[in-house]
Amino acid sequence: MxxxxxxxxxxxxxxxxxxxxxxxxxVVLSVGLTEALILxxxxxxxxxxxxxxxxxxxxxxxxxxxxxxxxxxxxxGFIFKNKNFFLIAKSLAPSGFVFxxxxxxxxxxxxKPTWGTWWxxxxxxxxxxxxxxxxxxxxxxxxxxxxxxxxFKITTFITILGIVNVPIIKYSVDWWNTLHxxxxxxxxxxxxxxxxxxxxxxxxxxAFALFSLLIFLMKYNTELIKIKNKGLDRL
Amino acid sequence: xxxxxxxxxxxxxxxLSAFSFTLLSFSALYLITKVQFIKEQNKFVAKFGSxxxxxxxxxxxxxxxxEILANATNN
Numbered sequence: 001m002x003x004x005x006x007x008x009x010x011x012x013x014x015x016x017x018x019x020x021x022x023x024x025x026x027v028v029l030s031v032g033l034t035e036a037l038i039l040x041x042x043x044x045x046x047x048x049x050x051x052x053x054x055x056x057x058x059x060x061x062x063x064x065x066x067x068x069x070x071x072x073x074x075x076x077g078f079i080f081k082n083k084n085f086f087l088i089a090k091s092l093a094p095s096g097f098v099f100x101x102x103x104x105x106x107x108x109x110x111x112k113p114t115w116g117t118w119w120x121x122x123x124x125x126x127x128x129x130x131x132x133x134x135x136x137x138x139x140x141x142x143x144x145x146x147x148x149x150x151x152f153k154i155t156t157f158i159t160i161l162g163i164v165n166v167p168i169i170k171y172s173v174d175w176w177n178t179l180h181x182x183x184x185x186x187x188x189x190x191x192x193x194x195x196x197x198x199x200x201x202x203x204x205x206x207a208f209a210l211f212s213l214l215i216f217l218m219k220y221n222t223e224l225i226k227i228k229n230k231g232l233d234r235l
Numbered sequence: 236x237x238x239x240x241x242x243x244x245x246x247x248x249x250x251l252s253a254f255s256f257t258l259l260s261f262s263a264l265y266l267i268t269k270v271q272f273i274k275e276q277n278k279f280v281a282k283f284g285s286x287x288x289x290x291x292x293x294x295x296x297x298x299x300x301x302e303i304l305a306n307a308t309n310n
Contacts, residue, residue: 008299015306037254038240048243051250055257098264106253113249211261218268225275225303232282232294 007084007224014224018217025210032207035200043197050197052110058205060103060128062212064166066096067131070138071159078156086152089159090142091219095212097135104128115179123172124180127165134162280307 036054043050070089077085107125108118119125138158145151173182184193191198241247283304286294294300 008297011299011302015302033254037250042244048246049249051243051246052253055253059257094264094268098260102257102260105256109249109253109256113246215264215268218272222268222272222275224299225272225279228300228303229275229279229282232279232286 007087007227010084011221011224014217014221018214018221021210021214021217025207025214028203028210029207032200032203035203040200041194041196046114049110049113052106053197054200054204056103056106056110057201058208059099059106061205062208063096063100063103063131063135064169066092066099066212067135067159067162068166070096071163074152074156074159077152083148083152086155087223088216088220089155091216091223092212093135093139093142094219095215097132097139099208099212100128100132100135104132120179122179123176124169124178127169127172130165131162131169134158134165138162276303276307279303 032054036051040051040054042048070092073085073089073092077083077089104125107128111120112118138155141154141158142151145154172178173180185191185198185201193201241251243250283291283294283300295304
């Protein structure tokens with residue numbers, strides 16, 4: 001199965017895919033923005049401020065999803081002694097970090113009209129800030145350590161520590177009395193969000209997922225070319 | 236209609252700044268990643284060009300190297 005993950009074979013696909021993904025992203029984002037800013041209804045309590053949800057929530061979901069994937073890939077890289085897992089994890093991290101920052105900043109902008117403050121040391125917001133710090137540590141480690149073995153160990157250690165924070169982020173609104181509202185969307189039980197708001201939210205999530213895929217592919221191709229550059233030096 | 240869309244019952248400044256920040260972050264990340272990619276690709280082409288014919292033949296036997304060169308010429 002791991003033969004399929006051979007970078008030489010993967011590059012044939014990953015080098016051609018970005019232009020198609022970019023086109024699809026622009027189409028889906030245009031539909032999502034029209035739905036989110038024009039067609040979706042305003043909230044009975046929050047009025048038009050609710051529209052911030054269409055960028056805040058997908059960004060938070062994707063940053064959590066990417067961090068979980070990075071942890072899974074790093075641990076798998078160690079178990080199966082496959083460097084490509086680390087390379088995939090490294091290529092996913094920049095978009096995860098940017099989505100985390102977007103979730104924090106748009107959350108602060110949403111907080112001002114709804115809570116009357118830009119920031120509160122609330123369990124959900126603080127745990128998201130801690131996740132951003134783990135992302136930063138992960139990315140910095142790749143920059144400062146030269147030795148492959150060392151960087152694999154350190155980045156895996158960071159992700160294992162950071163993944164403990166992920167369930168805390170998810171359940172913080174249930175475990176503690178927080179300013180942040182509880183989840184409106186539940187996979188296992190009935191969601192409290194109306195379909196007219198759920199639809200644009202899902203489209204924006206799809207657009208954000210396509211963007212993270214696009215950045216991942218571009219970053220992964222860059223990493224593969226970097227390896228090949230080193231290979232040419234050795235010839 | 237446009238005024239209503241921008242004003243958003245007084246929340247326009249919050250909503251539009253949140254969306255603008257998101258789109259600006261997307262553009263910045265895309266541009267940074269693209270520049271890094273092109274830089275590495277150009278470095279590869281320059282290094283490949285400096286190889287002697289024997290080494291170039293050996294390097295070209297790898298499919299990925301051929302793909303990188305083909306993509307570089309297409310871009």
